[in-house]
Amino acid sequence: MHKKLFIPGPVEVAEDVLQKMAEPMIGHRSKEASSLQRGISDKLRIVFQTKEEILLSTSSGSGLMEGAIRCCTAKRAAVFSIGAFGKRWYEMAIDNRVPADLYEVEWGEAIKPEFVDEVLGTGKYDLIALTHNETSTGIMNPVGEIAKVIKKYPEVVWCLDTVSSMGGTNIPVDELGVDVCITSSQKALGLPPGLAACSFSKKAIERARNVEHRGYYLDLLKLYEFIQKKDYQYPSTPSLSHMFALDYALNKMLEEGMDNRYKRHIEMAEYVRAWARKNFEIFGDEDNLSNTVTTIKNTRGISVADLNKELGKRGFAISNGYGKLKEKTFRIAHMAEFTLDDIKELIENINDILKL
Amino acid sequence: MHKKLFIPGPVEVAEDVLQKMAEPMIGHRSKEASSLQRGISDKLRIVFQTKEEILLSTSSGSGLMEGAIRCCTAKRAAVFSIGAFGKRWYEMAIDNRVPADLYEVEWGEAIKPEFVDEVLGTGKYDLIALTHNETSTGIMNPVGEIAKVIKKYPEVVWCLDTVSSMGGTNIPVDELGVDVCITSSQKALGLPPGLAACSFSKKAIERARNVEHRGYYLDLLKLYEFIQKKDYQYPSTPSLSHMFALDYALNKMLEEGMDNRYKRHIEMAEYVRAWARKNFEIFGDEDNLSNTVTTIKNTRGISVADLNKELGKRGFAISNGYGKLKEKTFRIAHMAEFTLDDIKELIENINDILKL
Known part of the structure; x- marks a missing residue:
């Protein structure tokens, strides 16, 4: 049963969205693929409340989190963790030789804006990585208050994991000043797992241009430059099934x-x-x-x-x-x-x- | 139309396989997920003709290619290219700070075993990366002959891209001595894109244990150790839709x-x-x-x-x-x-x- x-x-996926996963294939170098993927980015821009570019990745949200912290840290990353998924950012940094420090609070607590201020105030960091909604504890960080602090440090690129909140709660990405806002298909967007998406601000793009050895498959800058050149087609064959379903689900979402x-x-x-x-x-x-x-x-x-x-x-x-x-x-x-x-x-x- | x-x-996907993409979700930490993914690995072992472990990755084949060359090169990689996808191995190495040299032949030609012998004979390399079937040119490298040469160099880990051939042509992975044999769902296996798989030999595992900074999402050793510990569950939420479809397609394949x-x-x-x-x-x-x-x-x-x-x-x-x-x-x-x-x-x- x-x-x-x-x-x-x-999450539970609606039957009509599931049926879109069974659509017949199209060529990933076709105009049809361009138009499908361009349309998804346009609609996700509404959900993310951003004017910046949207990148899609055939991976879980972890893939884009790794790409973000690796591509956008030139100096040192400050990782704030309130549970299991916050700590994952730190592991990703270390596994990629990215200089990083981990700032943890007790499970069940949120990050206080003053704590962020104190850490960024050291001047050691040019990236902050934060979980918005921590599913291991059920806590949602007060990103509105934290945003006010981060804005005091214009050299800092802000990466925010909204894997389990985007689409389910109001996250005005541009207003907050988030540079790389990451989400994944299988949570509040209501799709099967297998696709991740993120916004990618001009500040983040500029930073990535000054970081060497960003990898290949999860290199956000490579994705960005490729979709500019190739009208929203991706370097590797993407999960077209997820694209069909996401496009359909976004229409339903905007209708609601x-x-x-x-x-x-x-x-x-x-x-x-x-x-x-x-x-x-x-x-x-x-x-x-x-x-x-x-x-x-x-x-x-x-x-x-x-x-x-x-x-x-x-x-x-x-x-x-x-x-x-x-x-x-x-x-x-x-x-x-x-x-x-x-x-x-x-x-x-x-x-x-x-x-x- | x-x-x-x-x-x-x-490729064109059969209607009954497509329908499996629309199966309702299950928890990725459930016994059902373990059993599904264990079953896929068992069946892929038959297709790959290997006794080694099989790893699944929610990514395109490129993701696992990058993971393989990054995780398994301790000294230097020799990349042999006969077209666009061969060269990609080299780009992946460079993008990950992996020391590598590129050996190319004219498009339309295959790699000659003597060429491999000459290059590996220098003693500079502990990894060879090769495309089996190059879709940019329609050439299939003579891996049987090349295997005889590679066997002369027991310190060399062999990574083979069979993205567009596995399931469509006979590739006896263990007999050839391939250490990391990589394929992808959307080619001869007859599924939609979005899932990749590879074999992972004991020699490759040993090598990866001696390589630092292997990344996170595409770290083959991390995948390997996680599925051993967690009964074929993966560190990140995998594309369960592809798992349902692949399991079903493999049954059909073995029946044929x-x-x-x-x-x-x-x-x-x-x-x-x-x-x-x-x-x-x-x-x-x-x-x-x-x-x-x-x-x-x-x-x-x-x-x-x-x-x-x-x-x-x-x-x-x-x-x-x-x-x-x-x-x-x-x-x-x-x-x-x-x-x-x-x-x-x-x-x-x-x-x-x-x-x-």
């Missing part, structure tokens, strides 16, 4: 209206949070909760694995806690195409199983 | 029988070659022609672009010559699920358009 995925990615979409996500989040507060506790900083996934403290000492097994029999899946938070927390994702009714149906089933 | 793709990738499949490819190749010899000329070394794509010299001075436009109206697409060979040659691919009847139908239409 298929399980409806209330996990923080891959981005503000309606964000509102829907907030409604779902608030419903889950209220339920969690009543029956358990919410994990982490209540002032910086994620709009796409809620992490719940297992204050009742239930077996999360058993709960998920029972839910599985009823056609639902939620997530256990991540890494060291396993069984101590559990996670319910509320993103992409789900509605409040889907969330209510899940919660009713959890209530029934746990006799709440 | 959909055009049947007689281009050297992406690999020998029957190779025979079918040879029959199609021979039919196109005979037609080309009669009406045009074959481009390049007649002793080393590709079984999956034929490059034809435009001895009649036709407009290839116009021919393709006319074919397009009838629902077919072939390829113009690659790069500097544009209009001087054209290419007909005969791979994946096509049968002799498909090829005959295409050729009849070309004959009709060109009044041959």
Whole structure:
């Protein structure tokens, strides 16, 4: 039996979007491919709220994160981490011989703007890498406040991981001043995994031009220059199936209206949070909760694995806690195409199983 | 109107395989994902004729080529190129600060075993990178003969690009002694683009363990160690849609029988070659022609672009010559699920358009 995925990615994909994954192939050097990919970039510019270029990569979001930190650090990168995916930026830097320092806070906390100010104020860094929405903890960093600090340091390129938030929450990329904003298909955009996208600001382009040895497949500058020259065709054969599905899904998204979409996500989040507060506790900083996934403290000492097994029999899946938070927390994702009714149906089933 | 793709990738994908791309999602950390991905590796081991590990990468074949040359060169790489894709290996090495030398022959020629012997005999190299089947020229390197030479140099790791040949022609990976044999979904395996696979020998693993700064997303050793530890789950969310389709396509492939499949490819190749010899000329070394794509010299001075436009109206697409060979040659691919009847139908239409 298929399980409806209330996990923080891959998400449940709508049937009509899935069907677009089965479209017959076209040549990747055809005018049709150019027009498809150009159209996707144009629509993603609306979702990202940016006038900068959009790059597509046949990879997971991690691929573009690696490309970004490698291509855009000339001096030293400051990586701020609030969980598992924040730390990944740092590993990527080290694995690519990119000078970097890791600034971590306790899991469940957000990054404070003053902390960013203190670190960037040392003058050691020309890049900051930050997670917007950390699925391992359910915390969303206060990027509005952080943006004000980063703007004080015009030499710093800002890379932001919005893998699990873009499309589900309002992220005005240009207004914030994010230089490389990265997302992935399998989260709030509501597609299967396999495609990543990022914005690429003029400042980031200029920086990359001054960085040598940026690699090949994940070199953001190579992608950028190729699509300028070849009318939105990519150096390597891209996942055309994902392109068909993303183009279609973006049309649906813009039809729904981005503000309606964000509102829907907030409604779902608030419903889950209220339920969690009543029956358990919410994990982490209540002032910086994620709009796409809620992490719940297992204050009742239930077996999360058993709960998920029972839910599985009823056609639902939620997530256990991540890494060291396993069984101590559990996670319910509320993103992409789900509605409040889907969330209510899940919660009713959890209530029934746990006799709440 | 959909055009049947007689281009050297992406290939025409069978309708039932396409439908598998539209399967609903599963969690990438589930037992189901482990079992799916383990099964694919087992079946690919049969296709690759190898006992070594198989790695899957959500990227194009270029991603794994870059990973291979970066992870497995400790001293210096010798890159042998017979066309556009051979040269790409060299660019990848340089872009990653990997010491490398490029050995090129004229487009249309194959690499001679003596040339490899002469180069490796210098003792400068611990890696050789080679294209098996070069789609820019329609030449297939004589890997059987080349293998005998490479075996004389046990310190050399052999990386072979079989992106456009694996699944369409017999490549006994272990018997040849190839250490990293790379292929991609959208060629002779008959799937949409977006997934790559490679074998990874013990010698290559040992080598990678002695190379620092191998990157993150395309680090073959990281993929290898992760799937050992996590029962064939991957570090980043993989393209599950491609996994569903590849698993299904591999079952079909093994049902057809690999020998029957190779025979079918040879029959199609021979039919196109005979037609080309009669009406045009074959481009390049007649002793080393590709079984999956034929490059034809435009001895009649036709407009290839116009021919393709006319074919397009009838629902077919072939390829113009690659790069500097544009209009001087054209290419007909005969791979994946096509049968002799498909090829005959295409050729009849070309004959009709060109009044041959």
